Amino acid sequence: MVKVSPRLAAPSVDDARRALRETFGYEHFLPGQAEIVEAVLAGRDVLAVMPTGSGKSLLYQLPAAMRIGLVVVVSPLISLMHDQLRALAAAKLPAAALHSAEDDADYLRACEGVASGRVKLLYAAPERLAQEGALALLSRRRVALLAVDEAHCVSAWGHDFRPEYGRLREIADRLGAPPILAVTASAGPRTREDIAQKLFQREPQVFVRSFARANLALAFAERHDEFRQLTRFIAAQRGGSGVVYCGSRAKVDRLAQELRRFGLDALPYHAGLDGERRARHQDAFFARAGVVMVATIAFGMGVDKRDLRFVAHVDLPDSIEGYYQEIGRAGRDGAKARTLLLFERRELADRLAPEGRNDDASVEAERGRREAMARLCVTPGCRMQAMLAEFGEASAACGNCDHCRGLLAPVRRLHATALSLRLRANGRARALFERGETEAPEHEPELGTSWPPPATRDLAPLTVEEERLLGLLTAERKRLARARRLPPRKIASDEALRALARGPSDTGIEGVDDVDATTFTRIIETARQRK
Known part of the structure; x- marks a missing residue:
């Protein structure tokens, strides 16, 4: 009873x-x-x-x-x-x-x-x-x-x-x-x-309550030079405090040491450290400005640092729910905060094309969570919109993530190959996906998002100065593409160039090759000095 x-x-x-x-x-x-x-x-x-x-x-x-x-x-x-x-x-x-x-x-x-x-x-x-x-x-x-x-x-x-x-x-x-x-x-x-x-x-x-966080800017990138990608991201935060999540204790220790050598105030945190050291590092995190806590998921639950400006993941989280909780620690003061997640194709392939099925409900639940996280990495539309959909919440495009801000790079191609992999899960699709090559799917099911994302179709017109910068960037992209014998969009997408023209200090330079980013930034700085 x-x-x-x-x-x-x-x-x-x-x-x-x-x-x-x-x-x-x-x-x-x-x-x-x-x-x-x-x-x-x-x-x-x-x-x-x-x-x-x-x-x-x-x-x-x-x-x-x-x-x-x-x-x-x-x-x-x-x-x-x-x-x-x-x-x-x-x-x-x-x-x-x-x-x-x-x-x-x-x-x-x-x-x-x-x-x-x-x-x-x-x-x-x-x-x-x-x-x-x-x-x-x-x-x-x-x-x-x-x-x-x-x-x-x-x-x-x-x-x-x-x-x-x-x-x-x-x-x-x-x-x-x-x-x-x-x-x-x-x-x-x-x-x-x-x-x-x-x-x-x-x-x-x-x-x-709504899961939407208007002040969080989500960004995902395929890992190619982890340390360089991470340090560029942290440098763009202009001395703000943040958390870098790693998948293992060994990686936490190594990365924290490398970041300190780079000149950052970086501290490790994981369950393998003694309690006194963990407490000392946590106290420092709250007391000092600009501390970067490099940690496993052992750090964060219940931690309330209002001015946390960024959260980065250098390993793929196990679930969207866990990822959401971890990035949600940034920007609690309501001010803008940024996130970065680095992923590898091989791990996405493992999650998107798992071997067989299991009768154990808990095992299947774990598999479903991991696959959903992989799908978020290759979504062609708004990141926040796709993430909120996993929580059962319908929303418009956020206008703030890497996709909505036009930094689309090769994501559509990546998505098409991942979709093919999920549909057929065969060896050829998997090999192509891991090498970064494409294989168009035979038919594309309903994706739940339009292409291109609404926010990229309805960008406000560029100013006269921004149009001038866009012209310079487009000409330089053509020169670089010709020298490398590549299509221009392999150097940088149209959306990325528009974002750079609007203001690279605000949008960042995701979606542009590292070497070319330096060139484009120099062009922008020179053009503005001559204005």
Whole structure:
């Protein structure tokens, strides 16, 4: 029999706003927060999917500050718990944590605080919460709200599935079936459906905020000289802080060292470093301007550096959900931020033409996530539009990614070959794809995006000065093409030349060969000096 949820006390949204101001110092809710808080205070089960930086933690911290009863927060990261405990101490909200890294004294203090009623907000790792001692302790004191942070960990379709999250529905039942608030920054339709089925006994009220980030400029590039591509990208950020994600610890250490030799303030971060060094590097990241954190995905969850200006990936992420969460750490202050992802054809080929199928649902889920990430690399249209579609959100072209800004280079050709590879998955298509050659598909299915992207068809007219620069660049492209016996578009696309004419300092020089980029930039600088 499904138990009926115990009703929370029914404070109003006006009470919540007063607590928001008095406890946390905020005058107003962020978009989407008030409606969710109202549903939580009414005792309803809630699934909230909100982008990184939209204030998810406040959704469970505020009810605790309103003294509705004990709020228990399930969190997968000890570092995240510590960060939030420090912030809550400053706000004078009694909170504690139960996890494997605490010593006996901390554990006893947390238990005593819960038993006495002094602690209003308890963070717990799912493994510790499942222990009989913790369940017995919490059963003796009514839990008013069970909050599940990083709720995508419940689902095998989520990008960071954690088996220990699978017991949370049973644990909620042991605690008297309190209302559940599940929050995550990255969950597509299938993941949301899976969370609702596996976590909730009652049908939850689902809130999904738009995943669009207008201030993020997405760019993808095929890897040909990783270090040079990366350093050029970082240099274009003019000393801003950023994160460079790598796929292995060894690569983190090597790349951080190379970037320091290059003159950048680069620090490594991964689970293989001792805790003291990780903490020291994280503190430096927040304290110093212009720090580049080179890291595995162990870095970032719960880290809130408002002025983070860029995120780069030098290895292909495992999923769009994970990628979105990682790039979402940039530009939280609302100012412009840029991203770069470098990929290799061989890895795309592996993901787009996998061998066989597997009856294991979790294996197929992983395969589907990896293939979706590969498709994003070869999409011929707006990057943001394609990414949002994976979250079930329809949108117009963003006008800000590498495609929308006209830097299309050989992407259409790459897409056609990748499409052929997916349709037939034969050896010839794969070999051509890996070598960078093309093989047109026999028939092209519905792609879901128009060609060329709307933003590239409807560019504003060039000014007289920009038309003059475009003429100079076109003439130089013709000269370079003739000298190399190549088609002019192999040197640079028309869209790339228009983007350069509009202002290379803003658009960057993606879509143009490295050597030619230097030549074109010199032409622009000379022409403008003579103006």
